[in-house]
Amino acid sequence: MHKATFEQRPNRVALFVTCMVDMLYPGVGIATCELLEKNNVEVVFPEEQTCCGQPAFNAGYRNEARKLARRFLSIFGPLVENGEVDAIVAPSGSCATMTSHFFEVLFEESREEELRRQAERLASVTFELTEFLVDVLGLANTGARLQGKAAYHPCCHLYRELGVDDQPRKLLDGVEGLEVVDLPHADDCCGFGGLFSIKNSGISAAMGRAKARSAQQCGADAIALCDVSCMTHINGILSREGISCRAHHIAEILNNHLGNSLRPPSQPEPQQPDHPRRWGD
């Protein structure tokens, strides 16, 4: 995919927060926002945004997906085209894949050439968060500190569709105090797969348990990743299996949302009402 190069450092971006982050994990959205703002990038949040339509596309319901894709383009398109923002940033490799890869598939199929071209233009300025921080802003360190051992899980869409892998690893390496260990079979899918997790829940969960075993094997306190959908799946499995390790979105790690340490049992964690701790039990 062709990615835009910026002559000047972008100073304003539109946040495509994704519906899951909005409703389930606002802390990730807040961290994303703060990470960008700390680095002198103004964040615009188009409040009309809802869902990009990936669940419908994934399940084969392309007319429904197109409906939501058109809606997305009508919200984000003008912002980019009028020069109100320089880029679109999402804290999700999967949703970024939907808008920057699959929208084109949808409009190519329906032969809506105008929309396909608009999707293509938007795709060139759409970035997953870590991709934006590293490739566009040139960051290697967000100034985060965290004690403990973390392993990185490359989520499939981010890794295989967007080709983003070094960027999040680099940022994790930059976290002071954090020991980053290799996750065995790291690039094996966690088994989420959207509708797959419901339709083929047995297979999906078996894949999730394989991921949980890998996490145990490497002794990580936490799995860092860039997608809350995979995070929901992995944590759902870890919680059900009674394993103490938890998956965390990288934005929360990079923005110091997790306290001082990944191993807190002896000392109580500081309460942060704005950033509710989830999956704590």
Add this chain to the structure above:
Amino acid sequence: MQVDFNAPYKNRVQQALNDPNLRVAVSKATDRMTDARLASMDAVEGQKLRSQVRQMKQHVLRNWPDYLQQLESNLTRNGCTVHWAEETEDAQNIVRDIALQNSAKLVVKSKSMATEEIHLNHALEEVGLRVVETDLGEYIIQLADEPPSHIVAPVIHKRLEEIAEVFQDKLDMPPTREPTKMTSLARARLRQEFFAAGMGISGCNFAIAETGAICIVTNEGNGRMVSSMPRVYVVVMGIEKLVPTVEDAFLQLQALCRSATGQNLTVYCSMTSGPRQEGDVDGPEQVHVVLLDNGRSRMLARGYGEALLCIRCGACLNACPVYQEIGGHAYGSTYNGPIGAVITPALAPEISRFKELPHATSLCGACREACPVKIDLPRLLLDLRSDLVQENASPKTEAWGIKSYASLMSSRRMYESLGKMASIGSNLYAGMSGGNIKFMPPPLNGWTAYRDFAPFAPKSFRQWWKERSKLRGQT
């Protein structure tokens, strides 16, 4: 517990998941093959090789009728008899007639997915022929009366202990766990079958259009025996299995061996260019080539031509985390794994006949990464899902659910109300079960059967944003 090949999809999957030995056997073998593939592809310029093979196969497909005609005329010139088979029954009848005309009683076979696809063994046995598989893996599963569960490693689902049991039961072999002893016994038995067989049948890894040569690759030499010892030799080949030139054949051979087993080259690569000529000391008197369509042109017409680039190496199966969990039999089709999930419905008269298969994948893309021809398998699976919806083959509740979701998400007001309701509801409910949600009603019980679910956030991101904007506006 074994997977009952004829049970419904859900039962097959459950049976596979319930068998801990299956996962161990399959994942161990597939991991080994994947490691071997990566090492072997890295030893050459793997990415370049993949691009070259892809281009070559695309070229074939763009000029498909021409190359098929060229192949036919060169096969004929070499003295082979060419047969065209449109559907399964046509192919079965052709091979059956050849066997009956030549009064063959015993048929030896080299491993072939094309003949599995047309259930040829069964069709021949029906008219009283005895059919013996001569690839060791195929021989074992034939003894065990099971279909192959992997494109290149048919017995991958069985552990050594299970194979030993088959040998004890069916061949009266004294108990042993030594693979070499079992192999020796199979070899001795098969040698007798080769001598006695009146007809040999094989598939075809590729046929060379410019020379009319048929090529099969094996590691056991059984392919050479099947194609040279019996009086009659029959090749069943899918019509996409052709390459233009000898040079192309060696290109594909490289990609095939390295991707399938991680070998630089298989132990045997047997070429047949027609029947025995005057002065030859051996070779079959007749060579028949059955060109099998069986849905391949249908697949192209339906828009799944990309899958016709497949060279049947099995690399996508080895890379697939779903295949590793459930093995091949759970798919319930001749071809399994990612490529099977695509071509089984795409070849079938109606896609909806195999409506579960395009959903038997998390679409992780490991298959595409492994494919020596770079087939975009996730995309094809997504396209099939779309076709299923077009054909109204999806469950009614699912269609209703997705349509409702799309409507709700089309309105910011509805989206926000839904978010608030879900937040209040799920937090109340989670509070009752002590933090995380452990049970949800159908269809979401598919989630909570195996995993917990955290409730929605008390305050959404957009609420936080709004409050912050307000505060900032005030200061």
